[in-house]
Amino acid sequence: xxxxxQSPSNKVTEKGKDVELRCxxxxxxxxxxxxxxxxxQGLEFLIYFQGxxxxxxxxxxxxxxxxxxxxxxxxxxxxxxxxxxxxxxxLCASSLSKTGELFFGEGSRLxxx
Amino acid sequence: KNEVxxxxxxxxxxxxxxxxxxxxxxxxxxxxxxxxxxxGGGIVSLFMLSSxxxxxxxxxxxxxxxxxxxxxxxxxxxxxxxxxxxxxxRKGGSEKLVFxxxxxxxxxx
Numbered sequence: 001x002x003x004x005x006q007s008p009s010n011k012v013t014e015k016g017k018d019v020e021l022r023c024x025x026x027x028x029x030x031x032x033x034x035x036x037x038x039x040x041q042g043l044e045f046l047i048y049f050q051g052x053x054x055x056x057x058x059x060x061x062x063x064x065x066x067x068x069x070x071x072x073x074x075x076x077x078x079x080x081x082x083x084x085x086x087x088x089x090x091l092c093a094s095s096l097s098k099t100g101e102l103f104f105g106e107g108s109r110l111x112x113x
Numbered sequence: 114k115n116e117v118x119x120x121x122x123x124x125x126x127x128x129x130x131x132x133x134x135x136x137x138x139x140x141x142x143x144x145x146x147x148x149x150x151x152x153g154g155g156i157v158s159l160f161m162l163s164s165x166x167x168x169x170x171x172x173x174x175x176x177x178x179x180x181x182x183x184x185x186x187x188x189x190x191x192x193x194x195x196x197x198x199x200x201x202x203r204k205g206g207s208e209k210l211v212f213x214x215x216x217x218x219x220x221x222x
Contacts, residue, residue, distance in 0.1 A: 031208070042199070042214040045211070048208050048209065050208065059209065091156065093156075099144065102146065104155070104158070107155075
């Protein structure tokens with residue numbers, strides 16, 4: 001597609017369940033970022049992938065969070081044993097290079113009951 | 114103190130007014146981004162700057178590296194400019210962006 005695609009757009013889950021959020025970046029973009037935006041808060045960096053390099057995971061808030069990027073394209077963010085404080089909009093962005101303009105997806109809104 | 118500060122936090126303007134949104138940062142950077150987020154969440158990149166000034170339509174962005182300050186100007190503002198404007202910096206030596214809290218702009222007709 002023409003833009004960054006994220007799914008699901010909305011996810012409601014029960015506390016303790018695992019969730020997977022998917023990001024399909026713009027074709028050819030080597031850099032992929034995950035961010036989180038909690039209600040009333042600014043964006044928070046989670047993880048960064050660049051080509052075949054080891055990802056920068058320094059923003060992941062706990063070991064319940066993990067992400068992978070298969071074949072340098074689609075990325076999945078997994079949250080295990082979800083907690084209510086994980087409720088947020090999870091945004092994915094991609095760029096042509098690590099110093100390029102960012103293109104954002106519409107986000108996945110996660111609600112943990 | 115946040116590494117990226119935006120001011121004002123909220124601004125209400127009348128259609129046609131000239132608007133300035135400020136961003137100050139306290140770290141060395143390799144680039145600064147201005148982003149626009151409309152109600153409903155979609156984020157659009159407006160500018161990426163490392164020096165000087167850029168213009169796109171009614172929007173102008175400037176950066177002063179020595180003063181660690183950037184401004185986003187909107188000329189002839191319109192109600193469709195109503196959004197949250199976010200400043201983000203790429204710290205030198207890092208690929209991470211550090212975000213300001215955003216400024217909510219409301220332009221009334």
